[in-house]
Amino acid sequence: MELIARGRDADVYALDESRVLRRYRHRGPTGLESRLMTHLAACGYPVPRVYEITETDMVLERLAGPTMLDVLARRPWRVGSLGRELGRLHDRLHALPAPEWLPKRFGTAGGDRVLHLDLHPGNVILTRRGPVVIDWCNAGAGDPAADVAMTMVTVGSADVPGFAFRLGRGLLLRGIRSGCRTDPSGRMQEVVRVKLDDPNLTPAEAAWLRRHAAVGDGPGVGCTDRSGWLICGGAGAGTRDR
Numbered sequence: 001m002e003l004i005a006r007g008r009d010a011d012v013y014a015l016d017e018s019r020v021l022r023r024y025r026h027r028g029p030t031g032l033e034s035r036l037m038t039h040l041a042a043c044g045y046p047v048p049r050v051y052e053i054t055e056t057d058m059v060l061e062r063l064a065g066p067t068m069l070d071v072l073a074r075r076p077w078r079v080g081s082l083g084r085e086l087g088r089l090h091d092r093l094h095a096l097p098a099p100e101w102l103p104k105r106f107g108t109a110g111g112d113r114v115l116h117l118d119l120h121p122g123n124v125i126l127t128r129r130g131p132v133v134i135d136w137c138n139a140g141a142g143d144p145a146a147d148v149a150m151t152m153v154t155v156g157s158a159d160v161p162g163f164a165f166r167l168g169r170g171l172l173l174r175g176i177r178s179g180c181r182t183d184p185s186g187r188m189q190e191v192v193r194v195k196l197d198d199p200n201l202t203p204a205e206a207a208w209l210r211r212h213a214a215v216g217d218g219p220g221v222g223c224t225d226r227s228g229w230l231i232c233g234g235a236g237a238g239t240r241d242r
């Protein structure tokens with residue numbers, strides 16, 4: 001089998017032209033993940049088809065196309081429109097009420113929605129039928145603001161070197177916010193704290209998150225300033241990162 005990607009928890013192999021095998025190195029939430037993906041497909045949300053599962057393996061539809069992250073690297077001038085597309089994928093997902101069997105994460109008093117909770121450009125494949133969202137292992141039922149906050153924090157903290165990327169990051173964050181109607185600010189601090197528990201963080205990512213955990217929630221949190229940088233303080237306390 002041809003290994004096409006090696007991620008944090010799983011390896012992805014090409015089985016043939018139309019199917020991939022996504023294999024967790026340890027046991028994964030394959031049952032819940034495939035149930036959710038099947039549910040989302042039935043709701044018209046763009047996800048790969050699930051063919052078969054075991055405790056560690058998922059056989060999925062093989063999507064043809066680059067990830068949104070690949071396209072950002074190769075065609076950086078498209079950053080604004082790709083950001084807005086990513087924002088719209090959040091809105092489309094959050095239009096869906098959460099099924100009662102989906103575990104709560106960042107729950108609300110009522111009206112929980114389906115949250116992906118890792119909806120960054122590396123988890124969107126741009127196919128001829130449009131963008132398709134992969135990697136549903138963190139999904140849960142809850143407040144859309146937390147999902148958007150997770151994306152903002154993941155993009156904001158990502159330890160990717162290079163001036164061009166740093167410039168692009170701000171534009172991407174701005175695009176996401178303008179493509180999506182949910183304001184993430186009320187959940188930013190909580191998400192920063194949750195993200196700090198991720199065992200896969202690089203030292204630079206952990207340092208970024210600790211800096212952001214040290215400032216309180218406020219109207220500016222989760223917003224980008226005019227140049228697109230993530231603002232990490234309350235009103236008037238914006239700082240530029242990296």
Ligand SMILES: Nc1ncnc2c1ncn2[C@@H]1O[C@H](COP(=O)(O)OP(=O)(O)O)[C@@H](O)[C@H]1O
Nearest residue numbers: 005007008010012020048060061062063134135
């Ligand atoms: N259904 C698929 N079709 C084609 N490529 C895929 C598919 N699922 C995953 N991949 C490839 O594998 C990579 C990692 O997959 P992902 O599900 O995001 O796992 P990880 O948890 O490792 O991030 C993706 O960036 C993509 O290149």
Ligand SMILES: [Mg+2]
Nearest residue numbers: 007122123135
């Ligand atoms: Mg992924």
